[in-house]
Every structure is written in structure tokens, then in C-alpha cells.
Amino acid sequence: MHTHYIPDNKKLTYDELLQRVKAQEKASSSHRKTETALFESEQKYRNILENIQDGYCELNLRGHFIFVNDYMFNILGYSKDVLLTMRAWNVMDEENSNKVFKSFNEVFRTGIPSKGFDYEINRKNGEKRQIEVSASLIIDNNEKPIGFRSIVRDITERKDVEKALRKARDELERRVKERTFELDEINKQLEIKTITLEETNIALRVLLKKKDETRKELEEKVLLNIKDLVIPVLEKIKAAAGLDRKQDAYITVMKNTLNDIISGFTRNLSSRQYCLTPTELQVASLIRQGRPTKNIAAFMNLSGKTIETHRRNIRGKIGIKNKKMNLRTYLLTMN
Numbered sequence: 001m002h003t004h005y006i007p008d009n010k011k012l013t014y015d016e017l018l019q020r021v022k023a024q025e026k027a028s029s030s031h032r033k034t035e036t037a038l039f040e041s042e043q044k045y046r047n048i049l050e051n052i053q054d055g056y057c058e059l060n061l062r063g064h065f066i067f068v069n070d071y072m073f074n075i076l077g078y079s080k081d082v083l084l085t086m087r088a089w090n091v092m093d094e095e096n097s098n099k100v101f102k103s104f105n106e107v108f109r110t111g112i113p114s115k116g117f118d119y120e121i122n123r124k125n126g127e128k129r130q131i132e133v134s135a136s137l138i139i140d141n142n143e144k145p146i147g148f149r150s151i152v153r154d155i156t157e158r159k160d161v162e163k164a165l166r167k168a169r170d171e172l173e174r175r176v177k178e179r180t181f182e183l184d185e186i187n188k189q190l191e192i193k194t195i196t197l198e199e200t201n202i203a204l205r206v207l208l209k210k211k212d213e214t215r216k217e218l219e220e221k222v223l224l225n226i227k228d229l230v231i232p233v234l235e236k237i238k239a240a241a242g243l244d245r246k247q248d249a250y251i252t253v254m255k256n257t258l259n260d261i262i263s264g265f266t267r268n269l270s271s272r273q274y275c276l277t278p279t280e281l282q283v284a285s286l287i288r289q290g291r292p293t294k295n296i297a298a299f300m301n302l303s304g305k306t307i308e309t310h311r312r313n314i315r316g317k318i319g320i321k322n323k324k325m326n327l328r329t330y331l332l333t334m335n
Helices: 014-051 071-076 094-110 156-239 245-263 265-269 278-288 293-300 304-318 327-332
Strands: 055-060 065-068 117-122 128-139 145-154
Touching: 055 071, 071 145, 094 117, 094 128, 094 145, 128 156, 156 245, 245 278, 278 293, 278 304, 278 327, 293 304, 304 327
Parallel strands: none
Antiparallel strands: 055 065, 055 145, 117 128, 128 145
């Protein structure tokens, strides 16, 4: 508000005096509005600070509390009146005090607000709590630092959770190491067993090869004996006089069956691939020799229907059940 001085040698007219009075009233009204706006703004600012769920405080450059919100009581346990008589490091030990001083000094020196640092404080009841603080400078109208403003957050629960998580992680890592060691030992044992099994398998393969060679050698001897000894005897018997028709037929069947064995036909049909029964093998051998169903039935003392059933079973087992293919022709190709 500006003051207007009136020279002693000049008297104002009524209109001039009225004009100056109105100007002073307007200036006074503007000043009151400014003061009201500032007061309302300050009240709004204070209300926000009192209702936030974090602590807020202002410190002078010597570390004394000059303003604290209500939530600081929840964090520190001291009333506002008591806190305003204390310095910040009165609520912490020497180690944490040095840590706080270093952080605030960095803010003072650089003018850059701290984004948050944590330290331990002692509540009024002696309980230790972990808090996180962000700080910035308070500047006066001449851009001169006059103190600090800080947001204070109690992070004790978060730190407890982090500690529990670290403990759980360490325990998990310990168990993983133990399990890894156990698995390494198991793998070593498995490697030893694998080597032993490989050696055993080699020995078994040698034995199986030897057994297979022995079996083949025995088969060759049996087949050679049939060819060189049995069949010639049957031919001599057949050539001898005095055999009736049925006896001659038996000799012929025996000779042809032995020839089927030598050729591999019977062994082929009796393999796991076809699984023919002994009766089906005999029927198949007689069919291959060209004997009709009626002749086979008479020779084996079976009915014609039974032989037809065996024929159908044989066709099914060798895979030509629904094919238009002569059974004897197919059997002749199975040597």
C-alpha cells in the first residue's frame, strides 16, 4: 500500500480528497483479499499435511523441529509440543545420526532433493523402527537456504517382509545346494551303474550271439540229418513192396512234411508273426502239397467242415482272409 503525501502549501479540493480516499480504500481492500487468500492457502496446505498418511516435518539448519504434522506422533511416539523442543538426531543412535547428517548435508550443499534414504530411529517407548526420509531445502525470498522439509514414512513392516523374503530365499538356496549335491551323488552312482550295465549288456550280447550260433548250428545238423538220413529211409520204405494205399499216403505226407521243415516253410508259419496251431500247421502243409479238403479230412480223421474252418483261420492269420487269392498258391510262396 502506497502513502500519498500532501504538500503543506496546497489544499485539496473536496473531489480530490474524495478520490484519494477511494484509492486508499481500494488498496486496503486488495491488501485484505491478498492476506485472506494467503491465509486460506496456508490453511489448505496445513490441512493436507495434517491428513496425509506419512509424517511431515520442517527443520531449521541446526536440525531443530520447527513444524511437524500429527502423523509424526504415530511414527516417533512424541507429542508435537515435545518434538518442537527436540533435534532430529535426538531420536536415533550415533551411527544413524551420522548417516542422516551426511544425507542432509548433501542436500544443503547441492540443492538437489534426496529421493529417499532409510535409517533406524528409537521411539519414545524404546522400540526401534525403520523409516524412509526424503528431504529438500526451504529457501527464503532471497534464495537463501533456511531449513529442510521432509516426508517421513515408517517402513518397518516392509523391511520385516524383505528380511523374511531374504531368509526364505537363503533357505531355498541352501536346500537347492543340498539337493544339487544329493543329485550329483546320485548321478555318480548312476554313472557307475550305467558302466556296470553296459559291461553286463556286452556280456549278455556275447552270450546271446553264442546261443544263436549254437542254435543255428544245431538246426543245421538236424536239417542235414533229416535230409541225408531220414528222407532216404522213407524213400526206401515207399519203394518197398507190400505197402497198402493208406500206408503209402502216410509215407508221402511224412516225406513232404519233412521237406517243408527243411525248406523253412513250417518254421515260418509257426513263428510269432502267424502263430499257427500244430493242427493248422499240418493242414497248411497238406494244402501246400496239393491235397484237396476231402483228402485232408480223411487223412486227419476230421470232418470236411472242420478242415474248412482251419482253412479260414489260416487265411486270416497269414493276411489273405478277404482277398481273392488261392491259398495253396500263396503258401507255395512262403518258403
